[in-house]
Amino acid sequence: PGLTANVTLSPPLGTSKCAPHSIIIGVRKGGTRALLEMLDIHPEVAAAATEVHFFDWDENYAKGFDWYRELMPYSYPHQITVEKTPGYFTSALAPERIRAMNSSIKLLLILRDPTERVISDYTQVYFNRLENHKPVQAIENLLVRSGALNTRYKAIQRSLYDLHMSNWLRYFPLEQIHIVDGDTLIRDPLPELQKVERFLNLPPRIMSSNFYFNQTKGFYCIRSEGRERCLHESKGRPHPAVNGTVLQQLRSYLREHNHNFYRLVKRSFDWQ
Numbered sequence: 398p399g400l401t402a403n404v405t406l407s408p409p410l411g412t413s414k415c416a417p418h419s420i421i422i423g424v425r426k427g428g429t430r431a432l433l434e435m436l437d438i439h440p441e442v443a444a445a446a447t448e449v450h451f452f453d454w455d456e457n458y459a460k461g462f463d464w465y466r467e468l469m470p471y472s473y474p475h476q477i478t479v480e481k482t483p484g485y486f487t488s489a490l491a492p493e494r495i496r497a498m499n500s501s502i503k504l505l506l507i508l509r510d511p512t513e514r515v516i517s518d519y520t521q522v523y524f525n526r527l528e529n530h531k532p533v534q535a536i537e538n539l540l541v542r543s544g545a546l547n548t549r550y551k552a553i554q555r556s557l558y559d560l561h562m563s564n565w566l567r568y569f570p571l572e573q574i575h576i577v578d579g580d581t582l583i584r585d586p587l588p589e590l591q592k593v594e595r596f597l598n599l600p601p602r603i604m605s606s607n608f609y610f611n612q613t614k615g616f617y618c619i620r621s622e623g624r625e626r627c628l629h630e631s632k633g634r635p636h637p638a639v640n641g642t643v644l645q646q647l648r649s650y651l652r653e654h655n656h657n658f659y660r661l662v663k664r665s666f667d668w669q
């Protein structure tokens with residue numbers, strides 16, 4: 398029988414756990430994992446390993462800031478700590494709670510075409526349900542109820558970027574929320590990462606040699622410290638083909654919300 402050692406590794410000398418300097422607040426399926434992993438290439442970034450759900454889950458928030466800080470990675474004084482929890486963006490209470498912790502925190506928000514995001518959201522739930530042996534439905538059955546678009550479907554609600562954004566703007570000035578274009582990040586990650594470096598006042602350290610396109614995965618993967626790695630197989634899954642009429646219904650419903658969002662953030666995106 399093997400020996401089971403109960404070893405507590407002591408942290409590297411000179412490191413400590415700090416509250417985050419920056420938070421990736423969402424959006425779910427926007428490319429939040431890709432953004433965090435790519436940002437983590439930077440030697441002055443310490444990224445939290447897991448999604449913390451401190452500001453959006455009441456039972457976690459009730460545990461207090463010390464509990465939260467414990468979940469942060471050890472970092473050196475020259476590093477900034479970053480955590481990502483995609484659920485923050487659509488949480489009613491997260492903006493106020495984050496401001497209560499640090500009103501000058503820098504927020505990162507990665508967004509992609511909201512229609513595509515709905516389908517990506519559906520695909521994630523579909524695979525989760527399959528894994529848990531739960532029944533699954535065709536996407537059209539969730540998108541449409543009695544012939545009309547089912548606007549109460551959660552995946553659609555999460556794509557109403559204007560509604561969520563206006564809640565954030567009640568607590569933070571626009572300049573404190575940097576929006577990463579998730580569609581661009583997929584096609585060409587470096588320029589988006591360079592903008593994030595500037596926003597976070599980090600010296601430019603992420604380079605084109607940190608990325609290579611993996612034909613098999615169909616996405617960019619990361620090369621850093623002599624190691625090559627792609628994101629988990631759950632990232633970048635093929636999406637189902639959606640009935641054309643239903644897709645049009647969804648697009649036209651989201652259009653007005655998208656335009657409201659462009660006005661709010663004083664920037665436009667080429668969302669369909």
Ligand code: A3P
Pocket residue numbers: 424425426427428429430431483516517518520582583616617618628631632633634
């Ligand atoms: P799909 O799986 O629907 O394609 P999140 O991490 O917020 O859940 O976002 C997941 C999405 O990140 C994926 O959605 C994928 O499109 C996108 N993504 C962006 N860059 C990626 C990369 N380099 N590798 C894999 N997925 C990436």
